[in-house]
Amino acid sequence: MDHSPISLLEDHLTAPRGRGRLSRSPHAGTAGGAPCGDVIRIAVEVDRDRVSDAGFDARGCAAARAAGSAVVELVRGAPLLEAARVTPSAVADALGGLSPERRHAADLAADALHGAIGAACRDGAPRLASSERRTLVAMSGGVDSAVAAHLALEQGDEVMAVTLQLWSDPAGDGTLSCCSPHAVREARALAHGMGLPHVTLDLRGDFRDQVVDDFLEGHGAGLTPNPCVRCNGLVRFDAMVALADRLGAARLATGHYARLTCDAHGPLVRRAADPAKDQAYVLARLSPSILDRLHFPLGELEKPRVREIARAARLPVAERPESQDLCFLAGTSGPEFLRRHGARARAGQIVDTRGRVLGAHRGQHLFTVGQRRGLGVSAGEPLYVVRKDPERGQVVVGPRSALARTRVEVGGATLYRPGSEVDSVKLRYRSVPVPSRVEGSPAAGRHKRLVLRLGEPVHGVAPGQVACLMRGDTVVGVATIRASDPPPTPTPDKEEPVAV
Template sequence: MSPSAFEDHLLAPRGRGRLSDGPHAGAAGGAACGDLVRITVAIEADRIVDAGFDASGCGAAQAAASAAVELVAGAPLLEAARLGADEVAAALGGLLPAKRHAAALAAEALHRALGAAAAADAELTPAADRTLVAMSGGVDSAVAAHLARAGGDDVVAVTLELWSDPANDGERSCCSPQAVSGARALAHAMGLPHLTLDLREAFRREVVDDFVREHAAGRTPNPCVRCNGQVRFEEMLALATRLGAGRLATGHYARIARDDDGPLLAAAADANKDQTYMLARLDPKALGRLHFPLAGRTKPQVRELARRAGLPVADRPESQDLCFLAGVGKRGFLRAREGARPPAAAGADAKATQSLPRARTPRGEIVSLAGEVLGHHEGQRDYTVGQRRGLGVAAPEPLYVLSKNAARERVTVGPRSALATTSVELEGAVLHRDGDRVEAVKLRYRSVPVKCRVEGAPRRGAHANLSLTLAQPVEGVAPGQTACLLAGDRVVGCATIG
């Protein structure tokens, strides 16, 4: 560690107090560690024209914030996006291990500010070979970035911060602060500039609050489908435009196909990993700017490619949890949001908390088809149509959840045969092609498509309600789930099961 560089920034900090009221600020640290760094930047076109900071806590945090501000002031945005804790520490002449956290805090605050400023004010000259790649820190997105760069693209990485909750397991959540830091470190190790978009408010409002409301209403929503359709892709495509990127690439297993009417989402080569169901709500108009580099590859092939490329995440396990349920579980998450409301919070948290539904009856009945009370439960939101395990009811034959009455907190159970149906009502449907093009429907993420017919020959466009007739009985059709409408392996519409 060079005392001269460190002391220079400590005694003569660069930009301290400047832009204190600026609109694009990022903060890192807090009471838990005793240090807090706040960095603000201003962008014009493709360059950072000014930067400032405020910091409290140890001297290392203040010196690191000063060094970060000096590094980025006047720099091109995409060069600033390459900076991390290593560069901040180097600008201070190196840091002892005990002070290394200060450089990490400064880098985190800087990148929060850069992401906010880029999303609002950046105007880079369009470049046909520039590709924005969504990076989660996992192997799929890393390989997508690697393939884009290997193909000659000028790659910029972006990671979305969607959820932050101390109760969650941040290491298992794909969009937590820990995951964002890991994705940034990976992008920098690959030599890529990296930006972070903080979408926590939009995600809470559009996805999490809806998840809670839907369960309270007795339905089983698909938060990932909603997130992709209403939050993630819209914001990333907007950022791509500001960065002058011709396309957005992701690590999803999906294809883009075309017919005479334009592009459509289509199934990937790896049927076991196909994610078209999760992407079903994407507007086909956006598909012209999307690129799925993994479309023709299987998961084992992707991992092998990552190993050959020397990517450190080649053997990283996949996350199996919804990002906001990691380490908590659905039941615990929903119960924590019923009953007493959380303490008043500031900013986005306060607005989101106010929109959460109030508690329902804490206990209800489990009844048979004949109305006989078989047992009691602690909330209908703990159950899903088609569920067999965990009912807590003794019976001579296996019982399944057949339906739920949220208003009465009643769960009706019965034999498996009672689950089957050949008709499905749809809500909020969007047809990308006329209804007579629909050949099959996928009613759950991992389900096999079932041949069907859309009644009434509806034309392409939005429809408040539609009716499906299935070619064969299907069990466990759950209200609130997504219905992905198919023509062959192409997505020609989507809706919510009513």
């Protein structure tokens, strides 16, 4: 039989496999559209550890229709983890090879397939037998998560990869975001290049509802939210640990710079060995049940060593720069994002700490406590945002000394250990912990309100930010800053009468 490239492609065109099958299945992925005009939809059904059935629909060029058929032939009846290894090259090879102008069809078909597998995984369809040597690795496409996967392979684990699609913003730069469609494809290609099966979980709806909406509402209320802590605590890790359960993985490994410790009451997050890279703060809301499944391979390493490992392993991302922005802000500014997504902007006055009007602003969301640049007012000394008054619509500014705080009120608190064990608090991601105690020595558990007494004045305590409660280098609690008070004003000594 002639197996020239054109005959294989024509075979799939004249006798398409599974075209129109599973057209109503929710376990589907779609890829394509503008600018090429080709669209491919792949649907799968998963029975425990295998793809029991698959189907496709396609419109556009002949190569797109053939690629959809080829994917169905590749995965129908295959083990789920083998289907999760299918690459665009495998699709092209199944068609006998594709010319450069037709190669996009293989890319679209593979992308649609992995969307379908991800939908099935999220809905709980897979049920793989558990294995103590199986590790699911969260891969963003960067060097840290790639090295985490490499180290798991080096220790003999059976490794699978997962990437979360959290956000898609045409106005942003997908190449700079760790969770955009572009980033997902890059992470998948990296995982496949390492020989790993890869699953994409589309959590855009959850991320919008739980993280972005809260971010917008917080800024509208004059707060400075921390979306990364919220995302990790409510969206990312719950979904990935649930996937690990379905795929029979004993552990979830990530590229975070943090460590774990365990006492008689269970696991806790501990700061990384490299203080410059430490990410314990953004993991502070992870529950003990989640921590019990986690592994942080980079916790004892410094960043230069991580890059050395990546170079030695010839990972293509060894020199990739780090992302600095919030994932959903990539390629755009915070104020621009807030404007485009409808954050409530209320113009008002800029006043000093005595209430004197110094100028006007176009919205409190453009300011954060501690900000110095871009205030739009001038004075004889540097001015900082001291606080925001949402009721009056005012931004209050003053000298740096007016930022000092020694009492912090927090809400939505969770103490993993009794409050008496707290000896310091971290009030911003990039700040250092400061000595602190919790008033009243509350018991472990949830608390609507707590008061922190700081051992030294802290400048720029912003309502809405996270307070990470520490015992040494270990996270023992977490809360959200509600309000803060300056140090008490010293009372002048009473004048003693002069003896005559």
